[in-house]
Amino acid sequence: MIDYFKADDWKIIEEGFNPTMNEIAESVFSIGNGMMGQRANLEEAYSGHSLQGTYVGGVYYPDKTRVGWWKNGYPEYFAKVLNSTYWSGLRIWANQEEIDLAKVTVLEFRRELNMHEGLLSRTCRVELKNGLRLRIESKRFYSLISKEYSALKYSITPEQGCDLRWESYVDGDVQNKDSNYEEKFWEPVTEEAAGDNLFVQVRTKKLDWHLVTATHTELYKNQQCLSTVPAVERRSKYASGTYKVSAKAGDRISLVKHAISVSNFHHSTDSLLMHAKKQLQKMAASTFEEHFHLSSNAWKQKWETADVVIEGDVKAQQAVRFNIFHLNQTYCGDDPRLNIGPKGYTGEKYGGSTYWDTEAYCLPFYLVSSDPAISRQLLVYRYKQLDKAIENAQKLGFKDGAALYPMVTMNGEECHNEWEITFEEIHRNGAIAYAIKSYIEHTGDREYLLHGGWEVLLGIARFWSQRVHWSEWGQRYEMHGVTGPNEYENNVNNNWYTNYLARWCMDYTATQYKWLLAEHTEAFKTLIAKTQFKSQELEKWAHISHNLYLPQFQELGIKVQHDGFLEKELIPVADLPESERPLNQKWSWDRILRSPYIKQADVLQGFYFFEDDFSAEEHERNFRFYESYTVHESSLSPCVHSILAAKIGWTEKAYEMYLRTARLDLDNYNNDTEDGLHITSMAGSYLSIVQGFGGLRIKDQKLHLNPHCPSQWKGYEFQILFNNAPVRVVVNPRGTTVLNQGSKAIQVNHPNGVLTLEAGESGKF
């Protein structure tokens, strides 16, 4: 854990240059726009430790999988997000000495991420070995408006007169940190360098993804545009233009680099280069400042429905905005083929693929903070991959349209090959169905069922109905050989959460069937024909639903995580020596597996999803029991516990759990921030506040609140989008105020009563 970045309401600030922290800072200061992004690599040469990373959404590399012993059904490849052409690079020589922060003396240094406006900036003052001192300022952003555009403005102000040489380059000869045997995935296609314009086109091996990166460079002296003609250079996967300019002491020499990055994920391969040229020309016609103005306005607009304000705790304030900011940088719903990689555009780890994190953690964030169209794109993503999910299920022996969504995927195909995860951690399928329910509850858009929702639900319900089996000796349905959300258990029988979720999926799909048949008879008939649905399936689901085994233990009044859990050696986490933790570093895998220790919410995930099915006493008993064995060794773990603790009324416990996620990356809790940020778990700290402390629920399109204020805070407020209207909720020890900032009346439910708020009206509980 570190306490390195300066606290600030709206900014992340690094004061002073610390080379040992550079890779961590590169992750933390990453910028992006939901379609592409970049780590905060220093623009000029840097010979110290750095993970150079530039990423564009959608393109990936199907690398060889690594596996001990092959098993039927394993995927053929492991998809890797591609470290891509680096557009923001500069090499700068002042009086023939190259500027490199690892070699010069850094006199002053400040790096800032302005989260309100989406701007990465840096000022620094250095002294070269040749005695020259100069000031560097840089600003960089990815446009939230023009999603193929990013820009850099880099200024140097020497304190003595000097000659400057700038090489502005585009470099496609980059390599993934996680490539095996240092293999490079990109091959050259074409390089052009014409005056101020550079173009580099590269393509991947195997899948033939093409990427064109184009830059237009402008040089200024004290706001005055210079017409220096650069000396251009081209080589394989690389193009550059070198500018020479002389400066007097105090002259401010600025280089602006407009960049376009386009791939054949969005355009035809043939037209790609031409498209890049046109876009570059168009964008270069406006200034850096004009583009930034548009983008920063879009950022401010996002904050209007996504912000959380915390009074009296600037670190908490900074942290929650940091999380909200990065989620919005990673995913904006631009394209239903994109999703949310565990590291977003901030690193390469976990292959940049889609996990169930999207549905279980990220979707609830977007549902309350963003335009419903964004959440719907996340649903459409899975709908578009339904065929692949059906194929995937077929590979595992399922039939008749049963769908099993992959654990890890880039394009709908499974990419993960640990059998206990790939084949058995099937609860992910349920989360995808549950996401449809959540979306409909929040938005009222039940018609989505006609546009993909029903088909996805049906595929999933069919899967569950085949995945359970009738136990003759038990006279009930059981589900064997699964891994629940708690991955510290593998291959168990009758995981309560999975069984409960499976039953719910079948019941919910049956309910939607009846509604569709009644309300959209004609349109639905087409879907029934398309999916070859037979009403006997309903009977089968009902029979399973009534006879599915759900383990529980009356004596303790708890649900049982899975068969055999209670026969373990049940020593609470609190009684484990600190030296044994974290278990995943100290214990061998078999020891973890046979222990009762829980990596992340499992039974409690079911309570989180289906809270209305259980009494307050059941909540408390199950929380008390399972929390005592939970080690929270997943970044996704504490938020669910925080929300449940808040619901039970254990605000201190809720706050303790909230703290474990809030500054995970900022304070480098897990000692891995340098690999990139934990994007998907960022939603957890947001939800801990809004759903946890705030008690926000939206059910049947009704707004429910049940706010508590942690004693550590003076108060907090959050802005959400409800029923297409911005709503502001202010909570402090004196009460809760709700402000309807929309144009229609809304109804607010609170334990103290129900209020109807007209447009613009506020009310207090």
Added chain:
Amino acid sequence: MIDYFKADDWKIIEEGFNPTMNEIAESVFSIGNGMMGQRANLEEAYSGHSLQGTYVGGVYYPDKTRVGWWKNGYPEYFAKVLNSTYWSGLRIWANQEEIDLAKVTVLEFRRELNMHEGLLSRTCRVELKNGLRLRIESKRFYSLISKEYSALKYSITPEQGCDLRWESYVDGDVQNKDSNYEEKFWEPVTEEAAGDNLFVQVRTKKLDWHLVTATHTELYKNQQCLSTVPAVERRSKYASGTYKVSAKAGDRISLVKHAISVSNFHHSTDSLLMHAKKQLQKMAASTFEEHFHLSSNAWKQKWETADVVIEGDVKAQQAVRFNIFHLNQTYCGDDPRLNIGPKGYTGEKYGGSTYWDTEAYCLPFYLVSSDPAISRQLLVYRYKQLDKAIENAQKLGFKDGAALYPMVTMNGEECHNEWEITFEEIHRNGAIAYAIKSYIEHTGDREYLLHGGWEVLLGIARFWSQRVHWSEWGQRYEMHGVTGPNEYENNVNNNWYTNYLARWCMDYTATQYKWLLAEHTEAFKTLIAKTQFKSQELEKWAHISHNLYLPQFQELGIKVQHDGFLEKELIPVADLPESERPLNQKWSWDRILRSPYIKQADVLQGFYFFEDDFSAEEHERNFRFYESYTVHESSLSPCVHSILAAKIGWTEKAYEMYLRTARLDLDNYNNDTEDGLHITSMAGSYLSIVQGFGGLRIKDQKLHLNPHCPSQWKGYEFQILFNNAPVRVVVNPRGTTVLNQGSKAIQVNHPNGVLTLEAGESGKF
């Protein structure tokens, strides 16, 4: 399945040359002497498909492991048996055309393995493209007397006069078939070529194993030794001598190659080359025939206590001798650091490491067929690795001298990295303890306990006592998270076999403790001090033994394989469509895991080990139940079922099971004979006859027989070594005759009565 090799009592015969069968034949005709061995590669050049393989015991390569996601406790490397310097290679030109069976016309071809004498021979007649016809004869053997020596005699008889050029070479530039990225493991050290003598010394990367291969070549014309001086050549890892000789039609030109292969596994690195030179000189002083005579006599001697004769079924006769022959080629007990790799010296698959196959399948073969010293070496092997087993257990969190033997090993360190196997298939530990019991029962050498046996038993008992845990809710000891012998279940709780075996280990160790204390008080005190044994451990074991959960189901009268087995969908194998088999090729892993199908004996392995603990009714009920779910998809599976079926009296079933292993490699049942032979499972078909049909048991040094004769045979007999005396048992429908060929009286127990046979006496039941 193929029907390719000719049936014969004592020989394996290939008639006619079939290039598509060459790699299979190379495996089947492999030769070795327990210290080293070789596939039956054609000596002259061969440009067709071939897996050239020459192996020396003890040297291995610690290659990188391949793994999906790393887990604590995984081994650092995967040990690979090394494909080593090829000594038997020749290149031969007749009238300038090279002899290559892929290019010339093969007029006649016969390859033979004489199992009675341990000789690989070949005769063939070919016509070259230049019209020349010639006859080739070759004989090759690995000496069973001089374990560093092997020899080749290769003769050519041209049908027309011709010029012959022979290049006799030693080539250390060989590569493992299973090397990643075609990496070569051997590096050059030195090459010498002096007259008829060639020396090549190579060393491995990483572990610095050195191997010197030396040959002395002699050339004969019609028995007359020629003094042709060869043209020698040396290059990296290679040396050769080329001889020219002219022959008239009918002249028989023979080349004899005496070979010495020595490694620093047995000698110091410094003296290795000198030792090889001395050995070569010594061996070259005698003729090929003289060496072969000694070796073949040793083979005949082995057969005197290991042979099985089957009347009326020449294929069965051939098969069982094939299996006995290969087991004796693979392991002779020469060195307690050697063991029995799954492919012996016939291929590279499975890394040539040691598995529990040794104790569970091979040891019983050696115990009845060989000098007890050979079996004892197998025990000493594990004793020498006890420290590593304790270290291995420590890595997994065990303490106080608990030992967990590895699943797969070369030198005592674990080499396997699937968590469900490495960490959980711990019953292997019990088999190692059980081997000590079997050895003592067969030999009466209970003093072995003082020389390693006790320490191994103690380490294993300590492991079990820590591996179980007390279940508070169950009020009993349980053992969670194990994989039984049936690897079609992973990570189960309370595997009956493992629990039963664990309990037995603790009980047996406690019993031996009392005996040692009483009979060897002084010597044992030293051991108690060395092992820091405390008598409280006995109390703990007893408490566990009395309270360990052993799942059973009264309603069916069966032991339950593990918790949850009976709640499966229990469809018998007989009701599975044939198209779904074998499951491991047709089903995904999760489907196999949650199915009831059993890969190899699990509960029944316990009945095999502990038969006297269970009634005949229990045997029958459990056999009937578990056999109906067993798919026998391991080559190690059918033999235990065969033995149990025979015991129950189901001779037809026993015969059916016996057939599934008997000709596994000869008839290429599994379509993988080209990779090498299934050495460890070869013991299974031997045991099916001797323990199964013959009902042979040796308990407390008493001989028990309970013979049945399969109706397919006229009769059978087997020779064993009992109490240091050869005993012959002849079984046919008229009864059983036992002949005591030793010099002391023996007692024979049979269901019909007990006979005492004086030396040389025979008796009939």
